Amino acid sequence: MTQTVAVLGTGKIGEALLSGMIRAGWRPADLLVTTRRSDRAQELHTRYGVESVTNAEAAKNADILILAVKPQDMGKLLDELAPHVTADRLVISAAAGITTTFIEERLTPDTPVVRVMPNTPVLVDEGMSVISAGSHATGAHLATAEEIFGGVGKTLRVPESQQDAATALSGSGPAYFYFLVEAMTDAGILLGLPRAQAHDLIVQAAIGAAVMLRDSGEHPVKLREAVTSPAGTTISAIRELENHGVRAALIAALEAARDRSRELASGNG
Ligand SMILES: NC(=O)C1=CN([C@@H]2O[C@H](COP(=O)(O)OP(=O)(O)OC[C@H]3O[C@@H](n4cnc5c(N)ncnc54)[C@H](OP(=O)(O)O)[C@@H]3O)[C@@H](O)[C@H]2O)C=CC1
Ligand SMILES: O=C(O)[C@@H]1CCC=N1
Structure with missing residues (x-):
């Protein structure tokens, strides 16, 4: 029925x-x-x-x-x-x-x-x-x-005890990628590209990377290493990301989202 x-x-x-x-x-x-x-x-x-x-x-x-x-x-x-x-x-x-x-x-x-x-x-x-x-x-x-x-x-x-963590990773997850695309498009502007072109380049890089992550079965570290040529451009960028604590910032950001989900549990916000 x-x-x-x-x-x-x-x-x-x-x-x-x-x-x-x-x-x-x-x-x-x-x-x-x-x-x-x-x-x-x-x-x-x-x-x-x-x-x-x-x-x-x-x-x-x-x-x-x-x-x-x-x-x-x-x-x-x-x-x-x-x-x-x-x-x-x-x-x-x-x-x-x-x-x-x-x-x-x-x-x-x-x-x-x-x-x-x-x-x-x-x-x-x-x-x-x-x-x-x-x-x-x-x-x-x-x-x-x-x-x-x-x-x-x-x-x-998942067990319900993992739902706040899942909310931080998955429910909110798309927003982090949009944020990255926005920031990287701004970088393209700084480097002299027209905004529309910068946007298209970053979005296609995101789609390509996402499909490879999903379909290749490779660990993300392997995929990143394949992009990172000795004394090349990528490692210069990665050094800056590490210097600015981007990895730690992401861990802290998702922890904050998990904590906010727990706070919302009262229904009062
Ligand atoms: N946005 C997202 O990516 C995700 C959201 N969620 C969850 O989904 C829920 C909704 O989020 P989101 O869609 O972003 O928020 P929205 O504000 O867009 O949607 C909530 C809707 O509920 C309506 N509403 C509120 N009270 C009542 C009521 N008593 N009777 C009928 N309709 C009512 C609101 O009306 P009005 O427009 O008049 O305010 C609004 O249209 C949240 O609990 C959020 O945690 C979960 C996963 C992802
Ligand atoms: O930001 C929020 O609270 C909602 C829940 C997950 C995604 N959006």
């Missing part, structure tokens, strides 16, 4: 997931969305042909509820949902930091909850979604989450 899926809080990640589900073959008639603003509901209807409902209606009518509001809005959303969510629903949360316990405590006892940390490349079917079971979620519930998120990229099961 076809299941109905509702995306509650259809902002950036909710819409990315919605669009991916439609590309993966879900029928708009089997999807519901909730929004806070009517103009947003209209926009989503025009783009995807999906019906917008209230959070309470979504809880009553959908088999699977995907919660995609900000962590700070999660407590309020769960208060709205609680009277209507029965334990035969599957609740999937995509919110950073929010634990399955936080959600379970606010819903009908025994409601299955799965925590998922996707990332925005779900928009191009290259997402990574890290999945953990709450205390009432079975293998079948995890498989359902994998079916939904696997349609728009890869999935990985």
